Amino acid sequence: MGQLVVELKTVTSKADNLLRRLIAEKLRFKLPQGCRRVLLVNPVHVPKEDYSVEVAVGNRYPVYPPYGLGVLSRNLRERGYETDLIDLNFDLQEELQSGRQGFNYDVWEEWLRERIENFQPDLVALTCMFTVTHRAMKRTAEFIRENYPYVSIIAGGVHTTQAGEMVLKDCPEIDFIGLYEGNTAFGDLLDFVNGRAGEEALSQIAALIDGEYTVLKNRAAKNRTSVSVRPYYHDLRIGDYSPKNGRIGVYYWLWPEGTRASTVLANVGCRAQCTFCSVRNFNGRGVFDRPASDVVDEIEYIRDTYGVRHIMWLDDDLLYGGPVALFNEMVRRNLGITWDASNGIIASAMTEEIAQAAYESGCIGLSFGVESGSERILRSVKKPSGVRHFHRCMEILRKYPQIFTKFLLIVGFPDETIGEVWQTIKLCVETQPDWSTIQVLNYIPGVEITNHALNTGLLTQQQLIDGTERPFTGSTGQHIRNVAGQKERAKEFVNLLDGDPVYVPQRDEIADIWMVMDWKINYEGKIWREENPIKLEMLRKLFVNICDKTHANNALVNLYFAVLEFKLGRPEEAQRRLALAKTFSESVAYWRLRFAVLGLNEIMRRVEEDIRLRQPAN
Structure with a gap:
């Protein structure tokens, strides 16, 4: 041998x-x-x-x-x-x-x-x-x-x-x-x-x-020294990137107007090995954390050189190594900056000590890679966190309402059933993150879950390489054109979440499931329940961004913005948003069909009645 x-x-x-x-x-x-x-x-x-x-x-x-x-x-x-x-x-x-x-x-x-x-x-x-x-x-x-x-x-x-x-x-x-x-x-x-x-x-x-x-x-060969390198940007005007000419991260709507933002990397790699993610293959095994002094030196440099006052961590595993020491060093130097972790944090790594240090060092937003509320799916994709970790994480962060929390979810995993989609909805309603971003599973080359899809004929190599197979959702140009194309005549819409819990949706059905999940988690399951005034004001900033910038003509968002404005004691704004919701739900076939199927017209009538009954007497 x-x-x-x-x-x-x-x-x-x-x-x-x-x-x-x-x-x-x-x-x-x-x-x-x-x-x-x-x-x-x-x-x-x-x-x-x-x-x-x-x-x-x-x-x-x-x-x-x-x-x-x-x-x-x-x-x-x-x-x-x-x-x-x-x-x-x-x-x-x-x-x-x-x-x-x-x-x-x-x-x-x-x-x-x-x-x-x-x-x-x-x-x-x-x-x-x-x-x-x-x-x-x-x-x-x-x-x-x-x-x-x-x-x-x-x-x-x-x-x-x-x-x-x-x-x-x-x-x-x-x-x-x-x-x-x-x-x-x-x-x-x-x-x-x-x-x-x-x-x-x-x-x-x-x-x-x-x-x-x-x-x-x-x-x-790679070591702590080889990964701790400050970028040399030549003549690039880093201070003009965001918000002037684009967006960095997902919390830009929380910044004071005119805030300049940039990016910094504290750790390279990720301890997880999720089957849908490329980080482990790209960065290799293990995580290399940069010395805290090097990282904070870099933050000071971009602050003083480019006028940056907010940073987004590029890290895939920000809480690895010594995050408390890093955050405490930021506090010690009195940087005067805020920060967010848009890329996603491992929920099981969150502790009371980390949350306190993050808050004190200027954290305004944390995203968590949750993906699903189904323990079976979490195990199958090798997530390092489970449902109990998500509950514990949100319990810790409720003590820091100034930090906006977000779950990053994925729908459309292989063999994911309608019942498992409901488990994800249930998790979000129970744990109450401030928001959840739902993404249709994107197949990326070279990872386990994609190799399975190629081998079983779910997609071709050409579709994979140029990204044309992806169901577009959200505020992309492709999705906007899709909704606009259904202004006069919408495609048939069926609420599959009312169907058989063991049914596995087809790929072309996922976009409609995504829309219903979004409603159930972020609107029906969130806006009615939230009472914390700090959270309500943060949500109002988010809704201004959604309604007036990223999702114009969106009937659903305007309907629940009316509810939010009403809860904040702004009845005139509530009426204005409700009027927009009615206009869009009647004039755009895409929304007209969904409002009818999901019972949203009845909700709109109830909201209208509540606003009318609680108007102050003249």
């Missing part, structure tokens, strides 16, 4: 050496003169066919500083390489907000052309974090290859890591894929092509060679 193991290791070693040699040869071929100048590019995030000017004008598209590219830039510069960074996503949003006549989505091509011709890079590095950005990244690579065929292209990020082979085959203009985090590996690659390191330094890289996907999966 021992001899067999040795022989297998020898075969594996020889195979790895062959792959390394093939990758090295392609690198030498594509960069025969070496590589001294690297242009880092953040492409436009929303593909042209999905882009909505209405959404963009309302600052509803996320516009985050390119944190990862900033980290790469600093690391490469410390090795002696020249870098430049262009954020086409921010630039396009700023162009639209400028109000100049004749907005042209394709203007990004002119900006990229100018930057390439001025900087003259040897290599262009594209980032692609999310599957929905794939098509936009692909067009960026096509533009570069068509106009600058001599410039090599490498792409990195979560999406390209998870779908490396599919990306290269769908976008042959890309020469190489940088896998995982590139903090160390990217610099090692440049050292190799410049003759400063041997082939053995290569790691985390893939390419198509003679049509075959060739990949080095070995990871560069």
Whole structure:
């Protein structure tokens, strides 16, 4: 047996050496003169066919500083390489907000052309974090290859890591894929092509060679020091990102007007291994926490340099390591900033001590990765928290009403029944988070739950790679067009939650289930019950944002906004919102049908009667 193991290791070693040699040869071929100048590019995030000017004008598209590219830039510069960074996503949003006549989505091509011709890079590095950005990244690579065929292209990020082979085959203009985090590996690659390191330094890289996907999966060494890097943003105007030209995080509506926001990372990785998530594959096993002093130094720097007064943590596991020490250091330095954790916190990690320290250090919003109220589903997707943890977490945070709490939920898990959807609704009604965001399960490449869907024929590789299979919900341009398209004639609507509890909904039925869940959890199950004046005022800010910015013409939200205004002692505003709800529910077929099926017309009449009866006498 021992001899067999040795022989297998020898075969594996020889195979790895062959792959390394093939990758090295392609690198030498594509960069025969070496590589001294690297242009880092953040492409436009929303593909042209999905882009909505209405959404963009309302600052509803996320516009985050390119944190990862900033980290790469600093690391490469410390090795002696020249870098430049262009954020086409921010630039396009700023162009639209400028109000100049004749907005042209394709203007990004002119900006990229100018930057390439001025900087003259040897290599262009594209980032692609999310599957929905794939098509936009692909067009960026096509533009570069068509106009600058001599410039090599490498792409990195979560999406390209998870779908490396599919990306290269769908976008042959890309020469190489940088896998995982590139903090160390990217610099090692440049050292190799410049003759400063041997082939053995290569790691985390893939390419198509003679049509075959060739990949080095070995990871560069990582430690606490290598992950604690402050981004170098070049000339990017970080203070103008949000709220001026887009949104950062999900709590922007709580900020005082004009608050400048940015992002910071305290930990890299996540201790969980959820089957629908890519973090563990991208970051590797374990979590690396940055020294608290380094993190707070970075916060002070962006505050003093860019005028930032609010930060969103980019962390996937913020409460790992020493969160209390971090929050206490923020208090000790009297930063004068607020913060939120939009990405999602592990509920089972919350303690009384952490909650107190978070509140004292400026926390205004915490999102929790709950996903489901079904213990079976939580176990099947390997969540690190269970229903009892969600109850305990909300009990702790009720002592801090100034912190807005949000559950992040997913509907549409494989084999999820109507009864299990009701378990999720029940959990939210019992625990009473301030709000719950419900997302239809998104299949992302390279994770366990997606591999199962591919193997069983639930989706194709092309649907997966370009994101076209996703049922769109929420305030996206796609969803807005869907509702608008049903203004005169709506598709049939059936409340499936009234049906058989063991029924497993089909993929094309999930969007309607999502809508009913949203009503049951956030409106029917929340607004009638809330009495805390602090929470009511926070909810009012949220509803102003929803009704007047993100979901204009939404009958459901205006109906319950009327209830909220009435509870806050604003009868005139309550009447105005109720009138809007009536108008939209009668004039838009999408809402007319749902109000009839769900009994919302009767609720509207009751609200109208309550307002009338409690009007002060003249």
